Amino acid sequence: MTGFLSFFNGDGASVSARYAVTSRFRASLGYTYLRDRSGGDDNADQFSAECEYDMSKTLLLYARAGWLRNRGEATYTLRGVNVVGLTPSYAGAPVRGVQLGLLERF
Secondary structure: OEEEEEEEOOOEEEEEEEEEOOOOEEEEEEEEEEOOOOOOOOOEEEEEEEEEEEOOOOEEEEEEEEEEEEOOOOOOOEEEOOEEEEOOOOOOOOEEEEEEEEEEOO
């Protein structure tokens, strides 16, 4: 199992863990807390999960999910490698996202 803990600019913290269930299947969980520095209590929490399965030496199947809970008037978005930003429908709204895919390595 591998883990990562990071603090950035005093505005939040994140922690994640990755576990190799088998040599071909891996699972990850993560949590991030974002603090609003304006004093408006517009903070956010983000939870994420990921599974990866090596179908062969060159083909990877993956599934990812994220849930971001905005508080107050916060409008934080989910962002990732293939996600340009899922905006909340109104200030303080939660944002959820799922990615499923195949990755072929050459």
